[in-house]
Amino acid sequence: xQERDEVSVEVSPFQAQGVLSGFLVSGRWPxxxxxxxxxxxxxxxxxxxxxxLPTSTVFRVREERPESTHQGAVGLxxxxxxxxxxxxxxxxxxxxPQPPGLIVLHPPSEIRPSLPEQDEVASGCVLLPGIPxxxxxxxxxxxxADRQGNIARMVSRSGIDPNEDADTAVxxxxxxx
Numbered sequence: 259x260q261e262r263d264e265v266s267v268e269v270s271p272f273q274a275q276g277v278l279s280g281f282l283v284s285g286r287w288p289x290x291x292x293x294x295x296x297x298x299x300x301x302x303x304x305x306x307x308x309x310x311l312p313t314s315t316v317f318r319v320r321e322e323r324p325e326s327t328h329q330g331a332v333g334l335x336x337x338x339x340x341x342x343x344x345x346x347x348x349x350x351x352x353x354x355p356q357p358p359g360l361i362v363l364h365p366p367s368e369i370r371p372s373l374p375e376q377d378e379v380a381s382g383c384v385l386l387p388g389i390p391x392x393x394x395x396x397x398x399x400x401x402x403a404d405r406q407g408n409i410a411r412m413v414s415r416s417g418i419d420p421n422e423d424a425d426t427a428v429x430x431x432x433x434x435x
Contacts, residue, residue, distance in 0.1 A: 266286075267293060269284075273310070277310065280336040280337050281335040282331055284328060284331050286332060291415070294359070295401065297335075298382050298383075298401045301317075305364070306403065313368065314368050315339065316337075316338050317338060320336055321333045338351075351432055353434060361385075362382060363380065364380055378404055379403060382425075385433075399413065
C-alpha cells in the first residue's frame with residue numbers, strides 16, 4: 259500500500275459547450291493549503307485561456323465520488339454559477355451542507371494584472387472554511403497567472419479573516435447560513 263504522500267493529486271479540467279464546467283480530482287484530495295494553492299494555479303491557468311471562462315465563476319468542492327469510468331477519481335470541483343448577473347450564486351447557497359471548499363475564478367477580461375509587464379492573466383481564490391470557535395482556522399489561497407504558467411501572485415495562508423479580501427468575503431457570504 260502506498261503512503262499518502264506517494265499518491266499524487268491529479269486534476270483534469272472538463273468543459274461543456276466550450277466553457278469550463280469543473281475539474282475531476284483523482285488520486286487523493288489536496289491535503290494542505292499549499293496543495294490547494296497548486297490546484298488553484300492549474301485552475302487559473304485554464305481560466306486564462308481565452309473564451310474558457312466567460313465571467314467570474316464560483317466552483318464548489320464536492321467530495322462525492324463521481325459515477326464514472328475514471329479510475330482513482332475522488333471527487334469533483336464543479337462550476338455553480340457566476341458571481342454576479344443572471345443565474346448568479348446566492349448568499350447562503352452553500353450553507354447546508356457546507357462544502358469543504360469554494361473557489362472563485364476570474365477570467366482575464368475581469369481583472370487588471372498586478373504586474374504591468376503581464377497581460378491576459380486570470381486570477382482565483384480558494385476558501386477552505388474552518389470552525390474558528392473550535393480552533394479550526396479558515397484557510398485560503400490566491401493565485402494570479404497566465405496560461406503559460408507565469409505567476410504574478412501566489413499566496414496561501416491560514417487563520418484568515420474572510421472580510422479582509424474581496425474574494426474571501428464573497429465566498430464566506432455564500433457559505434453563511
